[in-house]
Amino acid sequence: MPLPSAIRAIADASASRIVGAYFELSYRLLSAPAGREFLRAAAVGDAPAVHGYSTSEDVEAVLDAIQPSATDLLLDLGCGLGEVAIAVHRRTGCRVVGIDAAPDAIAEARRRAVEAGAGAAAAVRFHVGDLASPPVRGSGAYALDSLMFVPRPPQAIASVSRSLEPPGRIFVTFVDHRGLGRAAFARYIEAGGVRVERLEDVSSEFARRSRERAATARRLLRGGPSWTGRLGLRLVLVEEAIAGRLLARGRLRRWRFIVAWNPYRPAPGTTSRRRA
Structure with missing residues (x-):
């Protein structure tokens, strides 16, 4: 293996371990009663109680983009605690396979699927694994605020797209x-070998969610939670303080987009499939 490739592989593996350890810590802290209350309170309306910024609008956009039927199998890349996967199954009847790098999150997601009833327990499965290398071939996929944490996101997106049934929509x-x-x-996303079919800047919605999450964490801290609950809520406040500063400087944006496999732009290291 050439030296640059070896260094890149080591850097990618190190980054993945650091991100994985951070999320594992965050999931454990937010598993305390105060953390679970935070996730419920931070959810807006009928949105799933997720560890992140996803909204009911995101879930509706997933369903609109992929339009799954009861016979489809969707991949949830970075499924976290499994709430979105369970919600998608309930809405459409489709099967869902959730993948996350955090074992604690997967254990909780499996528990929630069982609690959701026999239908969800059979149709929604969860695996610890690499988001860029799904364990099964799906008919479509979605990734809510997760793929920015993997090494080289454009290449990861293209890899998943090519592993799906045509047209490889994510x-x-x-x-x-x-x-x-x-x-x-x-251009950044398409560099991996996909085409962007739709792209929407939802940064204003993201900024509002960030403020709401911070306000919820501050309110729950006043209730005197346990030390693990306090640590989890303070971690949320640190995250939102950083997000607020970057948003104010115009450095942070949240995008909502749809990609599909681009047969005329093969991934690096592959041969073109374009016909004359």
Whole structure:
């Protein structure tokens, strides 16, 4: 293996371990009673109680983009605690396979699927694994605020797209910290070998959710939670303080987009499938 490739592989593995350890800590802290109350209170309306910024609008956008039927199998990339996967199954009857790098999150997701009833327990499965290498071939996929944490997101998105049944459609929400404009961000994603079919800047919604999450955490802290609950809520406040500063500087944007496999732009290292 050439030296640059070896260094990249080591860097990717190290970054994955760091991100995995951070999320594992966060999931454990928010599993305390105060953390569970935070997730419920931070959810808006009928939105799933998720560890992140996903909204009911995101779930509706997933269903609109992929339009799954009861015979489809969707992949939830970065499924977290499994609430979105269970909600998608309930809405459509489709099967869902959730993948996450955090074992604690997967254990909780499996528990919630069992609690949701026999139908969900049979149709919604969860695996610990690499988001860029799904264990099964799906008819579509979605990734809510997860793929920005994997090494080289454009390549990961393209890898998943090519593993799906044609046209390899993936719905993604993505928080970008570089402040790229619409055209630049589309080029960044398409560099992996997919085409962007739809792209929407939802940064204002993201900023509002960030403020709501911070306000909820501060309110629950006043209730005197346990030390694990306090740590979990303070971690939320640190995350939202950083997000607020980056948003104010125009460095942070949240995008909602749909990609599909681009047969005329093969991934690096592959041969073109374009016919004359």
